[in-house]
Amino acid sequence: MKNDVNLLPTPFTELLRPHNLAHSWERWEGKLSVGVYDNDVREYFAIRNAVSLYDTSPITQYRITGRDTARFLDRLMARDMTKCRVGQAVYACWCDDAGKVVEDGTVFRLGDGDYLINVQEHNLAWFEDTAYGFEVSIEDVTEDYCSLALQGPLSRRLLEEIGLSGIADLKFFRLAQTELEGIPLLVARTGFTGDLGYELYLAPRDAERLWNLLWAAPIAVRLVPIGSHALNYARIEAGFLQVNTDFIGAEHCLRPSQRRSPFELGFDWLVDLKKPGYFVGRRALEREKAAGGPRRRLVGLDIEGNKPAVDSFLYAGNKEVGRVTSAFWSPICKRNIALATVEAGHDALGTELRADIWTTKELKIERSMRSARVVPRPFYDPPHKKS
Amino acid sequence: MEQFDAVVLGAGHNGLTAAAYLARAGLKVMVLERRHLIGGAAVSEELFPGFTYSTCSYVCSLLRPEIMRELDLPRHGLQVVPYEGSLNVLTNGEYLASYNNHDRQMREIRRFSKRDAEAYDRFALAIQRQCRLIKPMLLMTPPDPTSLKPRDLRGLAKMAGIFGELGEEQLYETMRFWTMSCGDFLDEHFETDVVKGHMAGSSIIGTALGPYSPGSAYVLLHHYMGEVDGSIGAWGYARGGMGAISKALASAAQAHGCQIRTNAEVAHVIVKEGRAVGVALKSGEEFYGRAIVSNLDFRRSINGLEWTEPLDPALKKKAADFKIRGSSGKLNIALDGLPNFVGIDRARNPALCGDIHYSPSLDYLERAYDDWKYGHWSRKPYLDILIPSLIDPTMAPEGKHYMSVFVQYVPPTLHDGPWTPAKRDAFGETVIDLIEQMAPGFRNLILHKQVRSPWDIENEVGLTEGNIFQGELTLDQLMFNRPIPGMAQYRGPRPGFYLCGSSTHPGGGVMGAPGHNAAREILLDFKARKLA
Numbered sequence: 001m002k003n004d005v006n007l008l009p010t011p012f013t014e015l016l017r018p019h020n021l022a023h024s025w026e027r028w029e030g031k032l033s034v035g036v037y038d039n040d041v042r043e044y045f046a047i048r049n050a051v052s053l054y055d056t057s058p059i060t061q062y063r064i065t066g067r068d069t070a071r072f073l074d075r076l077m078a079r080d081m082t083k084c085r086v087g088q089a090v091y092a093c094w095c096d097d098a099g100k101v102v103e104d105g106t107v108f109r110l111g112d113g114d115y116l117i118n119v120q121e122h123n124l125a126w127f128e129d130t131a132y133g134f135e136v137s138i139e140d141v142t143e144d145y146c147s148l149a150l151q152g153p154l155s156r157r158l159l160e161e162i163g164l165s166g167i168a169d170l171k172f173f174r175l176a177q178t179e180l181e182g183i184p185l186l187v188a189r190t191g192f193t194g195d196l197g198y199e200l201y202l203a204p205r206d207a208e209r210l211w212n213l214l215w216a217a218p219i220a221v222r223l224v225p226i227g228s229h230a231l232n233y234a235r236i237e238a239g240f241l242q243v244n245t246d247f248i249g250a251e252h253c254l255r256p257s258q259r260r261s262p263f264e265l266g267f268d269w270l271v272d273l274k275k276p277g278y279f280v281g282r283r284a285l286e287r288e289k290a291a292g293g294p295r296r297r298l299v300g301l302d303i304e305g306n307k308p309a310v311d312s313f314l315y316a317g318n319k320e321v322g323r324v325t326s327a328f329w330s331p332i333c334k335r336n337i338a339l340a341t342v343e344a345g346h347d348a349l350g351t352e353l354r355a356d357i358w359t360t361k362e363l364k365i366e367r368s369m370r371s372a373r374v375v376p377r378p379f380y381d382p383p384h385k386k387s
Numbered sequence: 388m389e390q391f392d393a394v395v396l397g398a399g400h401n402g403l404t405a406a407a408y409l410a411r412a413g414l415k416v417m418v419l420e421r422r423h424l425i426g427g428a429a430v431s432e433e434l435f436p437g438f439t440y441s442t443c444s445y446v447c448s449l450l451r452p453e454i455m456r457e458l459d460l461p462r463h464g465l466q467v468v469p470y471e472g473s474l475n476v477l478t479n480g481e482y483l484a485s486y487n488n489h490d491r492q493m494r495e496i497r498r499f500s501k502r503d504a505e506a507y508d509r510f511a512l513a514i515q516r517q518c519r520l521i522k523p524m525l526l527m528t529p530p531d532p533t534s535l536k537p538r539d540l541r542g543l544a545k546m547a548g549i550f551g552e553l554g555e556e557q558l559y560e561t562m563r564f565w566t567m568s569c570g571d572f573l574d575e576h577f578e579t580d581v582v583k584g585h586m587a588g589s590s591i592i593g594t595a596l597g598p599y600s601p602g603s604a605y606v607l608l609h610h611y612m613g614e615v616d617g618s619i620g621a622w623g624y625a626r627g628g629m630g631a632i633s634k635a636l637a638s639a640a641q642a643h644g645c646q647i648r649t650n651a652e653v654a655h656v657i658v659k660e661g662r663a664v665g666v667a668l669k670s671g672e673e674f675y676g677r678a679i680v681s682n683l684d685f686r687r688s689i690n691g692l693e694w695t696e697p698l699d700p701a702l703k704k705k706a707a708d709f710k711i712r713g714s715s716g717k718l719n720i721a722l723d724g725l726p727n728f729v730g731i732d733r734a735r736n737p738a739l740c741g742d743i744h745y746s747p748s749l750d751y752l753e754r755a756y757d758d759w760k761y762g763h764w765s766r767k768p769y770l771d772i773l774i775p776s777l778i779d780p781t782m783a784p785e786g787k788h789y790m791s792v793f794v795q796y797v798p799p800t801l802h803d804g805p806w807t808p809a810k811r812d813a814f815g816e817t818v819i820d821l822i823e824q825m826a827p828g829f830r831n832l833i834l835h836k837q838v839r840s841p842w843d844i845e846n847e848v849g850l851t852e853g854n855i856f857q858g859e860l861t862l863d864q865l866m867f868n869r870p871i872p873g874m875a876q877y878r879g880p881r882p883g884f885y886l887c888g889s890s891t892h893p894g895g896g897v898m899g900a901p902g903h904n905a906a907r908e909i910l911l912d913f914k915a916r917k918l919a
Contacts, residue, residue: 003495004735006488030490098556122493125505140501252508254515256554 007032010057011146011207019225026228029120029142031058034227041331046224047193047234048332048380051154053214053225056199057146060122064115066136073107073115076130078262078285080275084109089173089190093262093270094126099284100250100259101267102126103243106190108175116141116186120243126251130280145186146204150214151197151234153384154222159187159198161217167198172386183210192231194238196384236326236339239300239377241265246298246325246339261285263294264341266377296322297347300377301338301355303327304370309338309355314346314372316353321346324355330379337379338372349374391417393909394666394676396653396692397849397888399427400450402682403636404902405887405909407458409680410643412910417674418637418645419666421652421849424630425637427682428848428855429897431630435835437784440719441628442837443848444855445773445791446742448613448622449896450632453526454903458639465635466626469615470778472738475585477747478824480729483581484738500579510576510586516557517564518612518619521893523549525612525900528908529867529875529892565862569607570599570749580748588746588771591795593855593895595712597756598749602861609860609896622741624775628782632897656884658696663884677918678909679883682902684850684857685709685870685890688879691851698880705871709890710864713841713853714759716797718818721834722788725774726826740777745770745821755796762802764814764840769795770821787834794818799841799852806842814840856895857888866892877905883918885909 007025013032024035033055037043046052064073073081077092084090086109093104105119117123127138150158159167163180164187170176176187183206191197202210214220235242243249250259262271262285271285288294303309306329314322322342330337338355346353355372358365392414395406402418403425410416424430428443447467455465471487483499486492496504523545530542550558564572569590573583589610590596590603597603615621625631637647655667656679665675681688689698689706725733733739746752746769755765771793776783783789794814801810815838823829841853850857858864867875870890877885887905889895912918 003484003491003498004732006486006491008494027490030494122505122508124502125509128502252512254512254519256557 006030010055011204012055012057012148012211015208015211016055016225024227028058028228029060033058034225036227036229037225040227040229040233043224043226043230044233044331046222046226047152047195047230049153050222050224051150051152051158051219052193052230053223054149054151054231056149059142059147060119060140061142061145062117062119062123062127063139063141064117064127064136065113065139066134067113068134068136069113069115072131072134072136074275074277075134075279076127077107078267078271078279078281080272081107082275086111087175089175089188091173091270093267095262095281095285096250097280097284098250098259099261099281099288101247101262101265102251103249104241104267104270106188108186108188110175110177110186121249121252144203145201146207147199147201148210149191149193149197149199151191151193151195153196154219155197158214158217158219158223161219162213181209181213185210192238192240193234194240194378194380194385195234195382232326233328233330236328236337237330237332237378237380239339239379241298241339242326261288261294263288264296264298266298294344296341296343298339298341299347299374300379301340301353301372302375303336303338303355303372305357305368306336307357307359307368307370308336309357309370309372312338312355312357314340314342314353314355315369316346321353333379335379339377340372342374347374349376388673388675389417391415391674391676392913393417393678393680394419394674395680395682395887396666397421397427397682398425398633398637398647398649399682399888400429400633400636400897400899401887401889401902401905402427402680403633403640404454404458404899405680405682405906406645407636407640407643408903408906409909410640410645411458412906414913416640416645417676418640418647419651419653419668419674420647420649422847423649425647425649426630426633428844428850429629429633431628434719434837435721438721438787438789438835439628439782440789440837441630441775441791442719442839443717443844444629444897445775445793446622447625447629447632447897448615448620449898450613451526451898451900451903452614454899458636460632460635460639463635463638463642465631467615467623468626468778469618469621469623470740472740473585473742473744474728474731474738475581475744475746476728476731476825477581478729481581482728482730483585484736485585485741486738496582499581500577503577503579503582506576513560513564513576514608514611515619516553517561517608520549520553520561521608521612524866525893525898526903528877528904529869531867531873531876564608565605566601567604568599568601569603570753572604572607573598573749580750584746584748584751585744587749587752588742588744588769591752591756591769592771592793593715594860595710595714595759595796595854596859596861598752605862605865606860609894613896613898624779626779626781628775628779629897636899653692655693655695658694658881661696661881663879663881677883678885678912680885680887680905680909681879682888684711684854684888685886686711686851687849688886688888688890702880709870710859710861711851711854711857711890712859713799713845714796715853715855716764716794716814716841717839717844718792718794718815719837719839720790720792721783721836722790722832723834724786724832725777725788726790726822726829726832728826739774741773743770743772743774745772745825759796759798762798762800764797764817765795766817768818768821770818772822792818792822797841799845806840811838811840811843814838857890858894860894865894869894877901877908
């Protein structure tokens, strides 16, 4: 195999290219991905108001098969994975044995002893280490699939129009393995936008045919390809964390102090200390809990004014107590929102902090201290997401 | 007879660094160099018309940025141009490349093993952690762990602080890392021979250790702890060859009034009332200095020089026992054009501008080491090839190329006696035969070549046994053990005598740190009025 370029195309790259008026290509795990096609705000509103299309082909995928698969995943993940049924998707995180998050991702149970894990970073080494003694096979199948995320209130209608008739019955975080005009398709009602949406996985050879079906649908007049910027806005509103932005995976931390426990990231709901048996990190997490909980917390903030608190330090009085990791003005909430990590004791809902915001205007740098209130995540949670 | 504040023996890069710092502090400094040119093992020579050879050391990464900055070396002509990547060319038409671009690097390793591609991140992280640990210690005088002096205690506390930040788990890793073999370390990370071979080169360069000898993991780190413009682990070319570094250092020293004499071989250290007070050249000419600063390696400083008042026999025995074993040879070659390495797109592959290894596996390297142990150059050697003229336009006429070939292992004496010109030629042929297999047609491109065994390096540059690091980089000879316990703070066996070469902490490579640190100690002694 030749290896003479830095970024490889996905099966959709050439189909996306005519839409990419801004020629804004960026990297996503060695593949070409679009930052902004034309106008990030217009793209963002397709997610919230119509239907958006995002090429998720670069996502790293591992297929786990074998006799001990369910037991292995239950050892690996902090959630109770034995509850995951065939046809179900589960969002989960996994820790090292010090109870620090290695990464988070979605797990699809395709069949008995057959799972697909979708993640940002490479995890093969960690999974294989954890699989020691289990009869499982872990295969990187990233190249076997390409995928599109169709997200937005009209996404269901789009799928119905292309002929996925049973789609209305597909519940939130459920999977359908189906066929569309001879194209084998894995449809997951999942997404990274916090809206109604689906992810479609298929073989690379079928990419163009699916693409043509999508654009031939009558509702495709409302279909907008979106770049990573628009997606990022939506995921902040949905309160989703981005690895390497809001936290660093334990396997990639140069400084051990930068590792985070699931409790620190607000992943409490992904940790099941009541589940039977051991999972990696269990004792450390029990100890953390027994010692009074995490030393810091990831929180949502509602910040006064309209200037995004990008990278802002947070203060309680004169004491620096945290830092913003993601921030932007939410057009759907009409609020200035942010995700931030703060020291324990400053994470209770309603806590008032102050954000140190620096903005540049015509070379003039303005600094303002704005009040920042700890509020619940997600910031935006429409009823149609799950209905 | 002339009186100086400091007389520096040897104009190697560390001698020049020390001289520049001393002169900068206002001292009257004289540097005495045996050869006709300055630089020691950091030299550029035109041995064939139109071609500049970096005859000994050949790449730059370790030279401390603090030194470049404090001595204003760029103003004195130093330019370090980074290069990217490396290649491990196999003779079966396959190769493994390293690229700066992370995605491309991952994909490249994945061609051989998906697992190794992911393990590379862990490997890089482990190395980076060790780099972060050692970096603050490079420009530090190693504290004496047996001393109760406040300065040593402060130094130890600082080191404890650096280690303390690591956390328990990393501390264990560090203890293991400093003592283990590179082979074991790589086996823990990777499964593929070619990947391990590729990574292992740095653990044996300049070292009389095999990849499975304990302590070789540290040598790997020693080659990673440098930087170019803040990019840790990056390597670059000094524009104009390695002599450009020496020239810039000399120019910086001279700008502060330092004098440099070439063709001035020191024969005696003059000791009066127990103090080293001067040196006498072979010619009889004498130079007196309040500080006598030796850039010679430890064994040469103690046993190679005549001391007018004899030194402790026990010390002379320690100097004789100092591990300074030659293990490398070198070819400098003028080429009529760019060689055609099998499978490499010459026009587009940036990895060609970096190190081109021949290093198919750890087993291969270990066997190469076996030959050395029994007094033969490796019949199948490890090669580290660079073509500086791909990046530096001053090294060769346009369209032609200068190739530097570092070879390991090569013993300082052979099992059947000393080196002879015929044996040297045979050694050179071994290397050229191998390159011919990597790049068919290579032999026909050769316009001129210089073949150097450790014997040549010793006799020309003055490095004992041709050891490029002025002493092995093993834990028994590192930090407060370098060169020997009790002499690790740059002060020699007599008051007024100092060591500033790579035999001292933090060791070899064109780093300048030993010279910098020695100068600091000398200036402290001046300040404390310990130097009359």
